[in-house]
Each structure stands twice: as C-alpha cells, then as structure tokens.
Amino acid sequence: MRIDVITLFPEWVTGLRELGVTGRAVRDERVDLRVWNPRDFSTDAHQRVDDRPYGGGPGMVMQAQPLADTLAAVAPGAAAVTLLSPQGQRFDQQLATEMAARDRLVLICGRYEGIDQRFVDKHVDESVSIGDFVLSGGELAAAVVIDAVLRQLPGVLGHADSAAQDSFSDGVLDCPHYTRPEQWQGQPVPPVLLSGDHAAVARWRRQQALLASWRHRPDLLSCVQQQGGLSQQDYTLLQPLLQQPKQN
Numbered sequence: 001m002r003i004d005v006i007t008l009f010p011e012w013v014t015g016l017r018e019l020g021v022t023g024r025a026v027r028d029e030r031v032d033l034r035v036w037n038p039r040d041f042s043t044d045a046h047q048r049v050d051d052r053p054y055g056g057g058p059g060m061v062m063q064a065q066p067l068a069d070t071l072a073a074v075a076p077g078a079a080a081v082t083l084l085s086p087q088g089q090r091f092d093q094q095l096a097t098e099m100a101a102r103d104r105l106v107l108i109c110g111r112y113e114g115i116d117q118r119f120v121d122k123h124v125d126e127s128v129s130i131g132d133f134v135l136s137g138g139e140l141a142a143a144v145v146i147d148a149v150l151r152q153l154p155g156v157l158g159h160a161d162s163a164a165q166d167s168f169s170d171g172v173l174d175c176p177h178y179t180r181p182e183q184w185q186g187q188p189v190p191p192v193l194l195s196g197d198h199a200a201v202a203r204w205r206r207q208q209a210l211l212a213s214w215r216h217r218p219d220l221l222s223c224v225q226q227q228g229g230l231s232q233q234d235y236t237l238l239q240p241l242l243q244q245p246k247q248n
Contacts (some may be wrong), residue, residue, distance in 0.1 A: 026180030088127030
C-alpha cells in the first residue's frame with residue numbers, strides 16, 4: 001500500500017515511519033508512506049498558503065491553488081482523495097477495514113479555519129472524521145487513520161489473529177486480557193484461562209466481550225443485534241449477564 005499525506009506540518013506524520021506498528025510496516029516495505037507540504041508548491045515569495053476569509057471573520061483559510069498543485073504532484077490517479085474533516089463520515093473499524101483493501105490512500109490535513117470550499121468540491125472524494133471534537137489540524141486524525149488501517153494489512157502485526165481479536169473487529173468490545181504473574185496484589189488470573197480448555201477459554205472471552213459491550217457500549221451491542229451479528233450461542237452467553245447490574 002502507498003499512503004500520501006498532504007500537510008503543512010510534515011513532522012507530525014514523518015515520525016510514524018519510526019514508531020510501533022506503522023514503523024514496522026514501513027521497515028518491512030508493506031507501506032510506502034510519503035508526506036507532502038503545500039508550502040513547497042506555493043507561488044508566493046514567502047510560501048504563503050493561506051489568506052483571510054471572504055465575508056470576514058476570524059482566522060485564516062487554506063488556499064485552493066497550493067493544495068491543487070500539491071495534489072497534481074502527488075498524482076493520485078485512480079486513488080480516492082480523503083479529507084480529514086469534522087464534517088466527514090465517522091471513522092470506525094468497518095471503514096478502516098475497507099480502506100485497508102485499497103492499494104493507495106491520499107489524506108489531506110486541513111488547518112486554520114478550513115480549506116477553500118472550491119478545492120474540496122473539485123478534488124475531495126470523501127471526508128472522514130475521527131469524532132465530534134475540534135483539533136488544531138488533521139494531522140493527528142491522519143495518524144489515527146493510518147495506524148488503524150495498517151493494522152489490517154497482512155503481516156503488519158506480530159500475530160495473524162491480533163487484528164481479528166481487536167475491539168470492534170466483530171462489532172463489540174474486546175475481552176479482558178491477563179499475563180504473568182498468576183497472582184498480582186492478591187488478584188488471581190481467572191481460572192478458566194489456566195485450564196487449558198481452549199473451547200472454554202473461547203466461550204469465556206466471548207462472554208466477557210459481550211459483557212464489556214453491554215456495560216460500557218450498549219449502542220454497539222444493539223447495532224450488532226439489529227444487523228443479525230449475534231449467534232444463538234451469543235444470546236445464551238448474554239442471558240446471565242442481563243441479570244447483573246451495570247457498572248460504571
């Protein structure tokens with residue numbers, strides 16, 4: 001996969017080449033991560049890429065032409081152009097999986113009060129939001145998207161099943177996890193995890209995932225249920241949970 005990120009602050013993105021999952025993906029050549037600065041394509045003597053908004057108001061607006069010239073250099077071809085924007089569709093695991101199936105991503109990070117709408121109308125294919133809150137720019141959102149997408153690529157994670165067991169991979173939250181020591185500050189590891197009974201462990205983990213979703217994100221559980229994503233065994237596992245009081 002190739003990912004091109006257009007940003008006025010390349011340093012916010014280039015660090016991803018060295019860290020964690022994204023760094024491993026770059027080193028293993030599973031992703032080609034490139035960063036482009038619109039200032040390098042500005043025709044202004046001072047590399048200006050923004051100006052005051054028509055109609056008045058505070059702040060500055062990113063100009064259309066430097067962004068268009070940058071995009072022309074990126075040469076996306078058939079690749080969809082994605083703008084990180086609070087006006088976009090909510091980014092979730094399903095969208096991350098869909099993006100991971102693409103050969104290429106082109107991500108545009110907005111700054112200031114926004115981007116000249118004429119550029120958006122002409123060049124942007126989709127807008128994506130990571131949540132209903134305001135950031136200073138799209139770089140952090142782009143990093144979130146990149147990390148979530150690269151986790152889905154074969155060979156990027158240390159274990160082939162890791163991505164499949166993440167929260168939201170099947171619509172619900174993940175189950176709790178435990179490691180050594182067996183006893184920590186008087187708290188033991190759940191006995192079923194020490195039993196060696198893989199079927200029992202799988203049932204326990206599924207039940208705990210359903211319990212976590214029921215307690216903390218009932219909206220997820222309701223959505224999965226409406227979409228027919230719960231099996232008869234899930235309903236069986238859920239029954240005793242419904243008798244328990246919810247905990248904050």
